[in-house]
Amino acid sequence: MPVSEVELRAKGLLFGDEASQLGLMKSMLETYGYASKVLTNMAGVVKSMHEQPDFVIVLFGRNTPWPEAEQQLQLLRELHNRTPLILIAPCNDPETRQRIATANVEDFLCPPLKEGELATRLEVCLDRHRPEATSQGDYPCVERRHGERRNLAGDSLTLFQIDDRKKRVVVRGETLDLTPKEYALFSLLISDPGKVFSIKAIRDHLWPGGSNATASDVQQYIHRLRGKVEKDPTQPCCIQTVKGFGYRLADPHEQ
Numbered sequence: 001m002p003v004s005e006v007e008l009r010a011k012g013l014l015f016g017d018e019a020s021q022l023g024l025m026k027s028m029l030e031t032y033g034y035a036s037k038v039l040t041n042m043a044g045v046v047k048s049m050h051e052q053p054d055f056v057i058v059l060f061g062r063n064t065p066w067p068e069a070e071q072q073l074q075l076l077r078e079l080h081n082r083t084p085l086i087l088i089a090p091c092n093d094p095e096t097r098q099r100i101a102t103a104n105v106e107d108f109l110c111p112p113l114k115e116g117e118l119a120t121r122l123e124v125c126l127d128r129h130r131p132e133a134t135s136q137g138d139y140p141c142v143e144r145r146h147g148e149r150r151n152l153a154g155d156s157l158t159l160f161q162i163d164d165r166k167k168r169v170v171v172r173g174e175t176l177d178l179t180p181k182e183y184a185l186f187s188l189l190i191s192d193p194g195k196v197f198s199i200k201a202i203r204d205h206l207w208p209g210g211s212n213a214t215a216s217d218v219q220q221y222i223h224r225l226r227g228k229v230e231k232d233p234t235q236p237c238c239i240q241t242v243k244g245f246g247y248r249l250a251d252p253h254e255q
Helices: 019-030 042-050 066-079 094-101 117-129 180-190 199-206 215-229
Strands: 010-016 034-039 055-059 085-088 107-109 142-145 148-151 160-163 168-171 239-242 246-249
Touching: 010 019, 010 042, 019 034, 019 055, 019 117, 034 042, 042 066, 055 066, 055 117, 066 085, 066 094, 085 117, 094 215, 107 117, 160 180, 180 199, 180 215, 180 246, 199 215, 199 246, 215 239
Parallel strands: 010 034, 010 055, 055 085, 085 107
Antiparallel strands: 142 148, 148 160, 160 168, 239 246
């Protein structure tokens, strides 16, 4: 069924070098209400830089060299740095799975895909990036105004600010340049400052729906986020390790 005959939920870009597979993917997504544009070369990607897609899906085949794939992913992220990026690629060996798990993408899937799996994962990614309802209570230490969350501790104690609508994080008055997964991790930790989140809880939040991600992948993103949040990443004060349990964001009210 053409997307024009169903409710349009979002529009995005499909990129890869297998035009026939991308065409099938485009048709499948249309049945779920997702319109998309197929791109098969980087020249087309560059021309798309002024477009504002709601999502980007990248499909790599078995014959795509990983160094080339990484360069293409990096360019896509630079052009669409606030857009959910989903990677679909074979990951049959541990080294490839590790490289994919630490790639700068919102989510990744390994073919063959189950029926409806891509649409389900896409919906999860889009929901995570949409401005949340203006309700109180989910962020005990922050206040929400027109989609913006700001710390209530006062100017002298304010450490963290997060704006869901603009996907912006400010720490000590400095705006951080976070990737989507780093933002998702920070958003989870700040949802309840002082609460300890287990590695499993963090993994399930960053890679919903099940994946090959491991504890080391979670630790890698904690390390990356600390490098941007902490004054001294070697002696973290904001993102704290609770040995045997997991990680927590320091509660500004307790400092």
